[in-house]
Amino acid sequence: MISNFTFMNGEYGIYVDSADHVQVRDNNVINCAIGGGYWVAGIAVYSSRNVVISDNLVLGQKPYNAATSGIFLTENSDNCLVDSNNVSYFDSGIYLFSYSDSNIISNNIVSYNHHNNLAGGYAFNNTYFGNTEYGASLYGICFQGYDQYIGNNRFYHNNLARALSGWQILPGNGNIWDNGYPSGGNYWSDYQTRYSNATEIDGSDIWNTSYVIDANNTDRYPLMKPWTGHDVAITSVAPSKTVITEGDSMV
Amino acid sequence: MPGYLTISTTSPPDRDLYSVINFWAPRVMQNITGNFTIDTKLVGAFNASIQSGGILVWQDQNNFLRLERACRDGYQEILFIGTINGVFSVLWSSPETSNPGMIIKVSNINTIYLMLTRIGMTYSGYYSTNGLDWDFLANITMETPYSLMGGLYLVNRGPPEFSSTASAVSFDYFRISPAKVLPATIIVPDIYPTIQAAINAASAGDTIYVRNGTYYENVVVNKTISLIGENKNTTVVDRNIGIVLHEKHPMR
Numbered sequence: 274m275i276s277n278f279t280f281m282n283g284e285y286g287i288y289v290d291s292a293d294h295v296q297v298r299d300n301n302v303i304n305c306a307i308g309g310g311y312w313v314a315g316i317a318v319y320s321s322r323n324v325v326i327s328d329n330l331v332l333g334q335k336p337y338n339a340a341t342s343g344i345f346l347t348e349n350s351d352n353c354l355v356d357s358n359n360v361s362y363f364d365s366g367i368y369l370f371s372y373s374d375s376n377i378i379s380n381n382i383v384s385y386n387h388h389n390n391l392a393g394g395y396a397f398n399n400t401y402f403g404n405t406e407y408g409a410s411l412y413g414i415c416f417q418g419y420d421q422y423i424g425n426n427r428f429y430h431n432n433l434a435r436a437l438s439g440w441q442i443l444p445g446n447g448n449i450w451d452n453g454y455p456s457g458g459n460y461w462s463d464y465q466t467r468y469s470n471a472t473e474i475d476g477s478d479i480w481n482t483s484y485v486i487d488a489n490n491t492d493r494y495p496l497m498k499p500w501t502g503h504d505v506a507i508t509s510v511a512p513s514k515t516v517i518t519e520g521d522s523m524v
Numbered sequence: 525m526p527g528y529l530t531i532s533t534t535s536p537p538d539r540d541l542y543s544v545i546n547f548w549a550p551r552v553m554q555n556i557t558g559n560f561t562i563d564t565k566l567v568g569a570f571n572a573s574i575q576s577g578g579i580l581v582w583q584d585q586n587n588f589l590r591l592e593r594a595c596r597d598g599y600q601e602i603l604f605i606g607t608i609n610g611v612f613s614v615l616w617s618s619p620e621t622s623n624p625g626m627i628i629k630v631s632n633i634n635t636i637y638l639m640l641t642r643i644g645m646t647y648s649g650y651y652s653t654n655g656l657d658w659d660f661l662a663n664i665t666m667e668t669p670y671s672l673m674g675g676l677y678l679v680n681r682g683p684p685e686f687s688s689t690a691s692a693v694s695f696d697y698f699r700i701s702p703a704k705v706l707p708a709t710i711i712v713p714d715i716y717p718t719i720q721a722a723i724n725a726a727s728a729g730d731t732i733y734v735r736n737g738t739y740y741e742n743v744v745v746n747k748t749i750s751l752i753g754e755n756k757n758t759t760v761v762d763r764n765i766g767i768v769l770h771e772k773h774p775m776r
Contacts, residue, residue, distance in 0.1 A: 275745075277753035278734070279760040283742075301756055 274298060284308060286315045286331065289324055296325040303332050306341035306363060313338070314345035315363065318373075324353040333362035337387040340364055346373040346396075354379070361385045365415075366406065369396035376400075384408040389415035393445065399426045402452075403500060407434035407462075416445025423447030428492075430500045434462040444490035451494045454479065458492035460499045473497060528567065529676065531577065532692035537680035543607060545681060547585055552698075553675035556581075559703035562674050563639040565655060565696035569630075570595035572687030575680045576603065577695075579640045581647065582673040586610040587666060590677075591640045591649045593630065593693075600630045602638075604649040604661050616649060616662035616715075642668075643703050648727075650706060659715055660708030662725055674700065709733055719743050719751070719761070738762050 279301040280286040286302030289295050302315040315331040318324050324346075331343045343360035346353060350373040357380045360366045366383035369376060373396050380403040383390040390406035393399065394417040406413050413436050416424060424445045429452035433442075440463045444450070451458030457479045464471070464484060471482035474494075484492040531550050533539045541549045556562075562579050570576065570593070578592030589606040596603070604616040618630070630636060639650040639658060645668065649661040676698055680691040708727070712734045716722040720743050722732045728748040736758040743761060745751065753759030 274750045274752070276751070277756040277759060278751075279753075279756060279758075281760060282763045283761075299756060300753075 275300065279303060280305060282307060284313060285317055289318045289321050291320045293322045295321065297329060298325065299328045301330045304334055306333050306338055308338065311340045312345065312347065314342040316344045318346045318350045318353060320348040320350060322351050322353070324350065326358060327354065327356040329358045331358055331360045335362050337362055337364050342368040343386065345370070346376060347371045349373065351375050356380050364388050365392045366390040368392040369399055370394045374398050379403045388412060392416065393424065393426060395422065397425055401426065401428045402430045405432040409436040411438050412436055412441045412443055415443045416448055417443070418446035420446065425449065427452070429456065429458055430502070431459045432499045433459050442486055444486045448490065450486065450490060450492035454494050457496050458484070458494040460496040464495055528694040528696055529698065530692055530694045531676065531678040533678060533680040533690060535690045536688040537682035537691060539678070539680045541580070541590060541677060541679055543585060543610070543612065549677045549679045551580055551675055551677035553582060553673045555671060556674040556700060557671045559643050561639060561641040561701050561704050562699065563637065564676060564698050565635060565637050566593055567635050567694045567696060569600060569634060570691060572689050573597055574686050575691045577678040577693035578638050580675055580677045581640060583668050587668060589640070589647055589664065589666065591638050593636055602630060602651050606664055606666065608666050615664045641703050643705070658706050660706065660710050660730070661715065663727065711735065723749065734759050
């Protein structure tokens with residue numbers, strides 16, 4: 274574990290290279306990703322699994338450095354948890370790349386990054402929930418689409434705000450934009466301007482009209498209010514069996 | 525002093541454990557085999573250079589380790605020094621002479637505790653002020669046989685360079701027990717002045733605790749340790765290329 278530090282003025286703040294089960298918790302990463310360049314990041318995870326990055330404040334430079342990321346997972350970095358971080362002032366906020374799959378990106382506040390706040394490229398089966406993104410210059414979310422790949426990344430209970438360029442999202446190919454009903458989808462800041470006639474589904478806090486991102490991407494259950502709950506990230510489940518025999522009762 | 529083992533030298537002393545000088549230091553030794561932990565309680569300070577006393581692990585004149593309290597150049601300190609294959613080296617030295625930023629100071633402490641553990645070819649030195657909380661000092665690899673000697677000693681180098689006063693050291697106990705691995709907490713900068721030096725000295729499972737301050741260094745972690753700052757706003761690693769964790773060594 275690395276915890277309780279301020280890292281500053283570095284090419285990286287923290288670089289996890291081929292190390293599993295690392296925990297990076299409760300640090301400040303300030304003014305790192307100096308010089309810019311691909312792979313340079315506040316917190317970079319390279320070819321590592323089961324890494325936990327939580328409760329970090331990750332701030333880049335103003336103006337941003339091109340091709341930097343706040344939190345960057347790449348080269349088969351799988352089953353990681355990126356939770357409750359605050360990420361601003363990079364080219365990309367949180368970027369999953371190159372077969373970094375089955376990660377959970379939750380409860381982060383990602384704002385004022387240049388190209389995008391949340392990004393993915395060749396990244397699959399990741400789950401994004403409880404995140405709030407706003408103030409991106411170009412794209413709130415940028416998932417690169419590749420015809421032959423189905424992203425299967427799921428987004429729900431996120432608060433997604435219009436980028437400074439106007440509402441811009443590149444949804445990628447085959448991603449999922451809600452968690453079904455009644456759990457719901459995402460809160461979209463421009464929803465009411467686009468669907469002024471929508472109404473609520475039966476006191477559910479969910480609009481009755483889908484939010485259409487493009488022809489292949491739809492949030493079927495857009496939220497009426499910004500998500501304020503705190504979803505719990507479940508990273509492992511130990512099944513147990515309760516046996517109720519005759520004469521017992523469940524209380 | 526009842527209940528204590530006291531080793532003394534008369535004046536002029538000329539008693540050393542150093543190949544350049546001599547090997548005439550008085551000592552109490554016994555055979556030890558296999559892995560072991562030696563610990564002792566040392567009472568009393570030295571008041572002249574170069575005087576020291578502590579735990580000695582002895583194979584021969586070219587291969588031995590000293591973990592000791594010392595007075596050197598007028599300073600009180602803890603030393604872990606060795607001669608390995610005939611080469612003398614300081615494995616760890618406390619603070620007041622070479623590393624003024626380090627915090628362990630023994631000037632005002634009359635009683636200290638020393639512990640030396642052998643596991644295989646690795647020897648680990650520890651130090652304590654209460655016999656309960658141990659600070660890890662250093663690991664050293666020395667290729668020693670299964671059986672060697674261990675014990676207590678007193679060094680008093682004497683003229684012409686140094687004091688001609690007599691000297692004595694008292695040991696409350698000397699204990700040899702099965703080797704025990706202490707989950708060490710290595711404090712920066714008390715024990716090591718830099719984070720990287722602490723990591724280099726650490727073993728898997730150790731915790732490195734970094735006190736408030738700004739550390740201008742690049743840090744590479746390549747073992748399973750915990751790295752904890754005192755306060756995330758005031759424990760600062762500046763101008764780093766980055767904390768780099770690598771080579772399939774998981775962190776805790």
